Amino acid sequence: MLAEERQQVILSMLKTSSVVKLQDICKKVTCSESSVRRDLQLLEEKGLLIRVHGGAKVKHSLQRELDMTGKSLRNVQQKSSIAKFAAEQIQDEDVVYLDAGTSTLAMIQFLHSGQHLTVVTNGVVHASALADRNIRTILVGGELKTTTKAIVGIETVNSLHHYRFNKAFLGTNGVHPRFGYTTPDPDEAAVKKTALDQSEKNYILADESKIDQVSFVKVAELAKAIIITNRLPKTVLDQYSDQTTIQEVSI
Amino acid sequence: MLAEERQQVILSMLKTSSVVKLQDICKKVTCSESSVRRDLQLLEEKGLLIRVHGGAKVKHSLQRELDMTGKSLRNVQQKSSIAKFAAEQIQDEDVVYLDAGTSTLAMIQFLHSGQHLTVVTNGVVHASALADRNIRTILVGGELKTTTKAIVGIETVNSLHHYRFNKAFLGTNGVHPRFGYTTPDPDEAAVKKTALDQSEKNYILADESKIDQVSFVKVAELAKAIIITNRLPKTVLDQYSDQTTIQEVSI
DNA sequence: AAAAAACATTCCAAATACTGCAAATTCTTA
DNA sequence: TAAGAATTTGCAGTATTTGGAATGTTTTTT
Known part of the structure; x- marks a missing residue:
């Protein structure tokens, strides 16, 4: 060959x-x-x-971002299977919020225009990818963070109040039994928080590297969302399972 | 054989x-x-x-197209010099509106972060390019057109009312002495119209192929903006010069 | 934290492919 | 039919690619 x-x-x-x-x-x-x-x-x-x-x-175009710097195959596979599982929770005609970030970006490959979705996002790269797949896309307004190409700010939060979602999918930097979901950027945190409030059902995508981590700004309590992650040690799992639902995905 | x-x-x-x-x-x-x-x-x-x-x-078809550029090279040069001239109208600390479209996209290469600009745009690709150049960027909210990756719709028009610009730069499909500026899509036209209203000074970027053309929806009267174009025949020029300013750019 | 396993890198000799050239063949034309 | 032109072929030397072994690295397991 x-x-x-x-x-x-x-x-x-x-x-x-x-x-x-x-x-x-x-x-x-x-x-x-x-x-x-x-x-x-x-x-x-x-x-x-x-x-x-x-x-x-x-x-993919967000390759610069720190998050998807998974160096090993196992690591990338984890992210990919989490994304796949998350995408499978979406049903026809759903109105979905897709947070900026690489974990949610990975979901897009599993969506298709035949599902008649409406996807609202604050990720510029996400929006572009969704448009490429011919999926109805709404971009929230606001200021663009040059590093992550996420749209954030007060304008964005206001913008989000116009919408109501069936399901919201978000990434996070930290998941912790006591401190809940946390991220380093206050602006992004505010956007995430609002999105969670506007949605009927919430999913947090977090591979095992995020579990038991704490970052700077609190986004919400654990109970606010269902966690989609990989198989965890039982001892860790117990700390969470009384507060919220955990969906374990095998690689 | x-x-x-x-x-x-x-x-x-x-x-x-x-x-x-x-x-x-x-x-x-x-x-x-x-x-x-x-x-x-x-x-x-x-x-x-x-x-x-x-x-x-x-x-591959893409590679084949690149070979075919012999014909359209002139066209590219035209667009680029128009874009350069337009970009030079921008001053430090300006708050600028950049309409979606290829002519305005070409301007971005001539902007730099040292100018301390704020750029508002409805072009997803534009926003991404601006972020890459580390320029403060605000994206208006709204629905994404999958073909042009422009953000349009009622939401976008509302969004635009929150801002006020020093200068707005727009492309168009038709420039005509009697019918003014016109484009094929009503949604895009509405966005353009609003942007023009919110700005102190307006520029329309139009290479010669757009001159004397009429498209479906009217955006504004000629007088509403300064036209940046290439060198035109004097007879054509006369039809316009009493209605608005024309900036001729040599290739 | 050490040992084991899996993976990556570097280098080498064998295999395969490429270039230009000269000989052989085929095709023209007088 | 034979000389001349054009095309095809085979060949030798050169360059590239290939699979494998030895030597580091990273990841996983114990």
Whole structure:
């Protein structure tokens, strides 16, 4: 099989799964690890994917952001399966709020225009991705944070009061039994808080690295949302399960 | 087998498989490697395929388009010089409205964070580009048009009423002495109209292809804005100059 | 916290592909 | 039919690609 061919296969694999294992590629293209590694290196240099320990992940436009810096395949897979599970909670005709951030961004690949959704978001990159998938999208107004490309501020909070959601999906930096959901930025916290208030049912996407962490600003009590995360140790789980529902997702 | 014939075969192989191996071609056309190599070389020179180690691959439509730029190069230069001139009208500390669209998008490369601007826009792509250049950006809220990635709708118009601009820069589809500025989409027109009302000084960016054109919905009278365009024939110019200011930009 | 396993990197020799050139073949034309 | 032109072919030397082994790193397990 030609190098060119292999590389096309790799890219097409990434289109449907957002992470690929090196071993899986080897099997699919029937050649040595060395060759696949070289291919990955080349494709990474071209900026078409990002290599991680054990394989490669897609490169999306928010790649700069600190959050998705998952360095290992396992880590990225976790995020991807959490996103998939979250996306599956959405039903036809739902009006959904999608918070800015990479965990929620990963959900978009699992949505499709046939579901007739309306998605409200404060993520510029999210909005763009949703438009690409032909999904009805509403962007809240406000000031753009240059680093995360999230829309925040008082204007945004006001903007959000115009809407009412069936379901809201948010990321967070910290989940803690005593301090609830927390994030470092006060402006973003205010937006998250408002979104939670405007929605019927709330989901927090948090991989295990966020559990038992505390950040600067409190967004809400644990009870305010259902937590979607990976399999946790039982001792940890017990601390949370009396306060809210935890949805464990296997990789 | 004739050379011409071989080349046809190669091209038809590429229609079904996106990459072909040199060896496979040899088998199919029953001739030596050297001949096939020469064929590939020729076809590559003609721009019909791209040679890769071990064979050839199809030329992607995007790459093909880039080759076609010979014709539209002039057009690009026009847009760029109009955009540059427009950007130069902006002064430090200005609060600027930037309408969605390609002509205004081209302005962003000429702005820099040292100017301490505040830019309000309804273009998602624009917002993203501005954030990349570290410029304070405010995005208006509203519904996203999936095709143009512009934010439009009643929400957007309301949103705009919260702001007041020193200068507004807009594109348009038609500029006409009698019918003024016109665009095809009523929603976009409403947004443009509001933006013009909220601004102290207005600029319309219109390359010569827009002059004397009329589209579906009227945005405003000519007098409402200064037109930035390329050098025009004097006869055309006269029709406009009594109604508004025209800024001619040389390419 | 150490040991084990899995993965990554670097280098090497074998295999494969590429280039230009000269010989052989085919096609023209007088 | 034979000379000349054009095309094709085979070849030698050069360059690229490939799979594997040895040597580091990171991640996972104990």
